Amino acid sequence: MKVLLVLGDGMADEPLPELGGRTPLEAARTPSFDRIAREGACGLLRTIPPGCEAGSDIASLSILGYDPREHYTGRGPLEAASMGISLGRGDIAYRCNLVTVRDGVMEDFSAGHIPSREGAPLIRAVAAGMDGVSLHAGISYRNLMVVPDGSGAETTPPHDIVGQPTGPYLPKGEDAPRLIRAMERSREILRAQPVNRERIARGERPATMIWPWSGGRTPRLQPFRDRYGVSGAMISAVDLLNGIARLAGMEVIRVPGATGYLDTDYDAKARYGRDALERSDFLYLHVEAPDEAGHMGSVEEKVRAIERVDGMLGKILESFDGIVAVLPDHPTPIRLKTHTADPVPFAVRGIGTDGCRRLTEREAAGGSLGLREAADLLPLLLGKAARPGPGKGG
Ligand SMILES: [Zn+2]
Known part of the structure; x- marks a missing residue:
């Protein structure tokens, strides 16, 4: 079974007076996220370990199962x-x-x-x-x-x-x-x-x-395939994430028109995503735009960015019926215009249902998957435990 992980950077937020007490995820029209939640189950994921900085690099290492406390050495080597x-x-x-x-x-x-x-x-x-x-x-x-x-x-x-x-x-x-x-x-x-x-x-x-x-120094990551027994691919416009993927031996797929900004080409990302899922067992599909809107403090742009991520997922779901997870890496609350380390809502289709109707902060807090550590996510999606690595990286 193939696995798609859609990561909407910084999507999680707080209830906002401008939205009548709703969060951007609650206010956005998200038929595809809703479908994943309805056909699946929800929970909260701790992506930033205590003491770590709330950033996409830390969160993505965690989600891929590499403990940042052991493996994160700085931005430089990931960008290299x-x-x-x-x-x-x-x-x-x-x-x-x-x-x-x-x-x-x-x-x-x-x-x-x-x-x-x-x-x-x-x-x-x-x-x-x-x-x-x-x-x-x-x-x-x-x-x-x-x-x-x-x-x-x-x-x-x-x-x-x-x-x-x-x-x-x-x-x-x-x-x-x-x-x-x-x-x-x-x-x-x-x-x-x-x-x-x-x-x-x-x-x-x-x-x-x-x-x-x-x-x-360069972190030494256990190759993704050795760790999980399947092939992995990354689509992201962000160098830090592509660096992590390369160090983990994942296929790094560059999408023309993917800018890492609000104007990114969502259709191209969907198209390349579908192609990647033909070849790879697991795809990490990252979209930066909601985070940028959060840093700008723009409620409208954030809601719009979330709806576009949802539309991108919709295009992929037309021809993909495998396992799907949808989540942010960390909250980027409009009020703060920066990241926080709070656990994020996630929805997964393909591992049972729990009556969740939407992917939102509030629904996820009551979801059947409970509060999980990020390192538990891929084993949950892939239906198998990560294999032990060769020991501490250098
Ligand atoms: Zn950010």
Whole structure:
């Protein structure tokens, strides 16, 4: 039996006065989610283990059965995997933003969302002037730094310190001197770049320096097929999730038109999803849009994004009668505009029914599946326990 897991990022929320005391999931028209709930059963899932940060990377590791407390080392190595960069044993990979720092203040964590066609040559110019670390150009302001034979450093996400002096937030710990030297050198190199002079002339923010953060070594994940005895595939526009899938040996399927934003191509995702289910036993189909709407604090966009995820599922259900789970990875409440670690509602078709009618926070809280740990979900869907791994990853 084939298994489809539809993950609507950040869908869970709170009752909102704008919606007459309903949550976005309750207010949205979701015939396909409702069908899964009616034909199946509901419950709550704890996706963020205590002490972990409420993020999609942590939640997705948990849902795939890899305990983040054991396996999560940082964003850098997951993004490296997604970019197809393989790290050596001693390498530490950091996410490396192009940022705008002026007068010692973090003005913009994204250097004005610099486009790749301008960011990539800047990163190449900085890379040419570095010794002791290497740089890889990514998309827009999101690049990668690799520190060979590194020991790690305590770093600060640049989006957390916008408008603040950067001095107190420079890297600390063993690798800090190498990182800070690279950051200082990048400032000299970037100052002289024509791309930056043109950006300033157009009234746009220049990329004044690089900012490495969230570094770690490559986690070693037991291959998905060894763990569950079936093949797995991932469809997501988010690098972190594609990186996890690649490290778990799952097939990573890139969908043209999938943007990771509100305008993503839902029909293309449905089409590629159907194809993937012909080949793979298990498909993790992730849609980022509801989370983006939550961060924007837009009730309308969130309801619309949920309805579009539902429509995408509807297209797949036209020709798929296997096991289906629908869930968010974490709540992104409109009121808070950020993630929380609360358990999320989930509905599963194909493992019995319990009288649930809809996938909502309230119905799921009374569902027959109760409150479960994320690591229990795939064994529940696949009808078998995960096989023990080879021990702790490095
Ligand atoms: Zn988010």
